[in-house]
Amino acid sequence: MSLGRRSVYSNGRQQFASFSMDVVIAGIDGMYWPTVYAPAVQESDDAELVGYTDLGVAPDAVEANLGMTPSEFGAEFDVPDVGDLSAAIDQAEGIITCTRNTRMPDVASRALEENVHAFAAKPIGVDVDDLRTIQDSLSPSTVFSAGRSAxxxxxxxxxxxxxxxxxxxxxxxxxxxxxxxxxxxxxxxxxxxxxxxxxxxxxxxxxxxxxxxxxxxxxxxxxxxxxxxxxxxxxxxxxxxxxxxxxxxxxxxxxxxxxxxxxxxxxxxxxxxxxxxxxxxxxxxxxxxxxxxxxxxxxxxxxxxxxxxxxxxxAEENSYDIDQWIAACRGDGDAxxxxxxxxxxxxxxxxxxxxxxxxxxxxxxxxxx
CATH class of the missing domain: 3.30.360.10 (Dihydrodipicolinate Reductase; domain 2)
Structure with a gap:
């Protein structure tokens, strides 16, 4: 899995490297965060929101938490349902997981194991053993972060x-x-x-x-x-x-x-x-x-x-952490x-x-x- 598309362009005098990362929202049955992080990615010059996966959660369960169904979420942000988590990982260079607390560690660790960057909505997880699955999946080639931060x-x-x-x-x-x-x-x-x-x-x-x-x-x-x-x-x-x-x-x-x-x-x-x-x-x-x-x-x-x-x-509260995560994935600083x-x-x-x-x-x- 590539970790972001890089190309070289020129202004006639000097060459520059550009970077763009395909991002999928993995899990939309969290309250608030899917509708915050989706536009944060869309507003970035260095990432593209290419889709979402509801991780198989029933539409009524998504609506009970998010206030909209999966199809309404897709329409709101003009992005497709990419399928299950495996399909999302295949299509993404970075995933943002916003599902229930007990499920986010598995989603994040599976992405990291496939060399895909991951960002989790706080609090990431509520069991230390689950958190260790993420720890065991970390590598120098991927960036894991979480937020919103203080x-x-x-x-x-x-x-x-x-x-x-x-x-x-x-x-x-x-x-x-x-x-x-x-x-x-x-x-x-x-x-x-x-x-x-x-x-x-x-x-x-x-x-x-x-x-x-x-x-x-x-x-x-x-x-x-x-x-x-x-x-x-x-x-x-x-x-x-x-x-x-x-x-x-x-x-x-x-x-x-x-x-x-x-x-x-x-x-x-x-x-x-x-x-x-x-x-x-x-x-x-x-x-x-x-x-x-x-x-x-x-x-x-x-x-x-x-x-x-x-x-x-x-205006900055909800985009700051995502912007810094994307920059870290680009190799420009830290999350x-x-x-x-x-x-x-x-x-x-x-x-x-x-x-x-x-x-x-x-x-x-x-x-x-």
């Missing part, structure tokens, strides 16, 4: 750029939060209500976990909690829903530092914003509080306000989250979920990078 939020990238000896000094702690809409409003029949597919520790905790690893390095231990908002018990027609919506964790990094993380899934349309973070160092603090359009740097010299364009922020980090963050989410159900609320993290 970097997908431009204020986070601004925040990262301000961490250093002239601002924070030596970082010794951080806190990070991600919030989402009310998961109790998810439609009946979605696989997101299946405890076997993980919970917010995995698919919401992904963002603060990735942020923490980026700043303070690998995580070795998680003390985690998860609970369901008591008011939900009075909701009519939601008796089948029995999953937590509030998640908290204290994590220990490999370097001995501690961080605190939170994730919420009952915020509705309150305008809270998707992510907040604060990095504390020996000489200063850098923080972002959503939904503002500035990052604050607090030092002995006062408060510095670093604005960014809110509209540009929203935002490389394979090693992606699998570690996913494993940390598994540990968070394990800790939340353990008598002592503690779990060790596997798959350390």
């Amino acid at each position: 970097h997908g939020y431009p204020p986070v990238r601004t925040l990262f750029s301000e961490i250093g000896p002239e601002t924070t000094g030596d970082v010794h702690s951080l806190r990070a939060m991600h919030q989402h809409f009310r998961c109790r409003e998810w439609t009946s029949g979605t696989w997101y209500t299946d405890p076997g597919e993980g919970n917010g520790c995995n698919f919401l905790g992904w963002y603060p976990l990735h942020f923490a690893v980026e700043v303070l390095g690998p995580i070795t231990d998680v003390w985690g909690h998860a609970q369901r908002m008591p008011a939900w018990d009075s909701d009519e027609g939601r008796e089948e829903w029995d999953t937590p919506d509030h998640f908290k964790a204290t994590i220990r990094h490999e370097n001995g530092q501690l961080s605190t993380l939170e994730a919420y899934c009952d915020m509705g349309d309150w305008g809270v914003g998707g992510i907040e973070a604060e990095v504390v160092g020996t000489d200063g603090v850098v923080r972002y509080q959503a939904p503002g359009d500035e990052v604050l740097v607090h030092t002995d010299d006062g408060i510095e306000r670093l604005p960014f364009d809110g509209e540009q922020r929203r 935002v989250i490389d394979a090693e980090m992606a699998l570690h963050v996913a494993a940390a989410g598994c540990a968070w979920n394990e800790a939340a159900n353990a008598p002592d609320n503690h779990a060790e993290v596997e798959l350390l990078p």
